[in-house]
Amino acid sequence: MKLDKKFFDENIKTLLYALIIAIFIRSIFLQPFYIPSSSMEPTLLVGDRLFVTKYSYGYSKHSFPFSPPIFKGRLIFNSPERGDVIVFKTPADNRTDYIKRLIGLPGDKIQFIDSNLFLNNNEIFKSKVSSNDIIYCGDIKIEVFTFDEKLPNGKEFKTVYLKNYSFQNSDLFTVPDDHYFFLGDNRDCSKDSRFLSSVGYVHKDNLVGKAQFIFFSSDKKIGNFFQFWKWHKSIRLDRFFKKII
Structure with a gap:
């Protein structure tokens, strides 16, 4: 009985140590995320699994599992750069994870005019690279124009717009202090x-x-992980270890 109890105790300790180490790594260094929606196509596809660095912008309560109120504010804060792809908690519930591209910094003025994005009264440069791309919006395939877009700091990335430019004009958004403005790269499906209310x-x-x-x-539309006979079609090997820009 003593041997059995010792064996049980040692295994419990090992599991606790492993759990503590996993939480530490997840909170301080890296956390994996799964992409469930098409709002960031073509940069991110549904079914992508990616790593997010927790130390890039310092730490807040949201750096830890379940967002415990262990301290207020942000520690070791590093300002994000315009164009970064960032995971954040939605202000509506401070619980749901979203991933979008940072467009507006504190004090910036942002507006869509005739489907063109303006930042501080200057139109963001974009050049069309394709007129025949098909991507997803949810489970629906849509025809889009694909553009190379370039922000004032030189950051370049691809965006897509519906051919009828469904989102054409907006109010003028002025980003408050200590806040940021995000857009999905799939501009008409994000x-x-x-959307200030959500x-x-x-x-x-x-x-x-x-x-x-x-x-x-x-690609979960082809098959799930357990359907190994479909792996040759569903697994996107060309996306493994692809840097996110």
């Missing part, structure tokens, strides 16, 4: 900072981390 401006304390690279990707 719930983001344009997302809106995101406080710096709600930032979770910076998306760095994809470590695994599979």
